[in-house]
Amino acid sequence: MMPIRKLLTLAALMALGACTSTDTGRETASTPAEEPIVLMIGVDGLTADALDLFEAPNMQALAARGIRPEGMIPVMPTKTFTNFYSIATGLYPEDHGMINNRPFDRELNEGFVNPMSAQDSRWWAGEPIWITAERQGLPTSIMFWLGSEVEFAGDRPTRWTPYEHNKPYEERVEEVLAWFDGPQELRPRFAAVYFDLVDTIGHRTGANTPEVGEAVATVDRHIGDILAGLEARGLLERTNIIIVSDHGMATNPEDQVIHFDQWVDLDTVYVPEVEGRSGNGFHPFVNVYGEAEAIDAAYQALQGAHPHMRAWKRGEMPDHFRFDHPTRGPDLFILADPGWTMTARDLPMGSPWRSVGEHGYENTHPLMHAGFIAAGPAFPDGARPELFENINVYLLIACILDLEPAETEGDPAVVSALTGGRCEVE
Template identity: 80%
Template sequence: MMTPFRSLLTLTALLGLAACASTDTARQAQHAPVDEPIVLMIGVDGLSAGALDLFEAPHMQALAARGIRPEAMVPVMPSVTFTNFYSLATGLYPEDHGMINNHPFDRELNEGFVNPMSAQDSRWWSGEPIWITAERQGLPTSIMFWLGSEVEFDGDRPTRWTPYEHNKPYQERVDEVLAWFDGPESERPRFAALYFDLVDSIAHRAGADTPEVGAAIATVDGYVGQLVAGLEARGLMDRTHILIVSDHGMATNPEENVIYFDDFMDLSTVYVPEVEGRSGNGFRPFVNVYGEPDAIEAAYQSLQGAHPHMRAWKRGEMPDHFRFDHPTRGPDLFILADPGWILSARSLPLGSPWRSVGVHGYDVADPVMHAGFIAAGPMFPEGTRPAAFESVNIYLLIACILGLEPAETAGNPAVISALTGGRCEVG
């Protein structure tokens, strides 16, 4: 027969065991694998479609081997950074999101985009970036240095964001991103993005596909490897989709290949932000011209056939794939050089004597402007090379992976199905 004292000890022990079991169960629940998908988008500025065929990048190549690396990702026009990174985020062409170049001019506002102030001015940014879609549907997001991420959209922002710091060391960027994935599951981002500029910066100085560019790619690749290793250490890789995206390719511009477009038109009758704006005259692949109809018509007529490597189009008459005829920012006249050539104004002083050896901003129909894309994760079939596709599909791809109801975009559900081998279908 058990004494009352011994009964109390037994009951206490049983209660203790039950408490331990309850604590263990809670601890296991807290650390149990969760199958909700995560997307990490890594922006590598200036990574061309063929870069990984030319240079060693073992970590990115390993991701491609266990995921997909399409033949190319076709940027939106013009093939410059602001325009394309914002199209990646919104799934829209510039005619709809308004970022028609790196420093657009708005005829209705009668002002131009100026960094860094305009980066946080909501008047310049239209559409709905993927991080806003995610936040509005209850998924936390964390964004580092993505164009448009500093803006509030009707009161909504990413859970974490930070103003752009060009000189922030890459190691600090990687450490901070990995720290986002520490802590409770509820605080980890389901969508995260960060940006590296190095490949583009070096290509501007050294030219396209040079050994210097290869070294820059290797540097960025090392940080990609750290991100992968960090996610693996946290037990998150099985549900993480890594997307490596870029904004454009790069062409080399020989020093002698300059077209002085003002030899053929009167600059005093029009406004050309690229040579008369804040940065001043320089060497550019294209210029946007604004003016009264008579002045625009005169300039247009004078430019026809003026140079074999220069073309010009009036507003409303541009090629269908340009898609940057924004109602208040699209130019009245667009002048574009061929890859390998550059535009400048002979009659205006140079804002800076420095010029890029590597240049982008040319017609996206030319393969030299096509961007690189790699994706790996549960939604992507292993080691496949889908056909080239347009970058406006990235928003819809991410929304599909995360199970989000997308905003209206230019994305094509058939492209999403092709990229994921039918694993992700947009209804």
């Protein structure tokens, strides 16, 4: 593990009392003011340019008093499970194992199935930031973050919540704030909560639609409620708020569909995306598993087959892909360009519903870049750092909380840049 050197003394940055009362009569938390808190808020599908396109007064105010980088580069493929777990662990998918939303493991000969696999430790490798914190004596509370339902060698968050997709956002906010009202030993030094709405609406309507703007406004309002609750508890000034997203979004016209099974003999290979539990659909990429002869035949047939589709064999993918997991990485990976999707013409559709907006495309494409906003004593005012990879978020949080990090693939120089030199890792 690398040694870590943390924030400049927070006591010099803040002048908070250890325990005060609000006009509601509620006693505020009594954690010493020099001990920072980190609250990470996951906003699924919040694009890097969302705050330029839509009204989001609470997030925009956070950016004004904190930082809003040009964007955050997701890992490949640009899917939700893959990226929120990379954010949590600081690892690429080739190491943490969550190579897409429903990975297939050739050694286990089975696929990831929600919700059962969410609590099956075989699928989840690495050390999430909440486990690092718990192992070093800091209580954590997590709501709906990928990997938070899993036990890691006997360790869990102090509080964790099985995923409830339809849990009202008002209840989520109330529960998050209640974490800070409990017994001192349970009050989180690291907390995280997840909101799906922006992504859900983006899939239904496409990227950057007025409906997406309404979804951004809804989530922003609830973030405002969290901020107000923290302020009422006397905690806001020493809480580092980190808002992260997992990916961007692209709109997919109905006529931009590639029937990839023209070149891939589905009788000789296994493609989880079109033959698995959900059945055939429209996808930005497909993973192909099979014997060498069948894979070679498919690969050769795909070369130059369509101007908006590319394919790579196992071991020959671009260096920045980093999802070639030993037992889950595909033997052949086929990727469409943003705005295009792939389906199997000769298989029945698993569902008549088609996503208008989609992600999962090349992570270097600007349409896939994710939003990031952070404010608090660890961050300079109004800064716009450069684009950075999301694997650096784990190390950033570890530095703020003065934790000895697990092995990650984050870059200490990025942590320094994001914090304006306030937080240094050696």
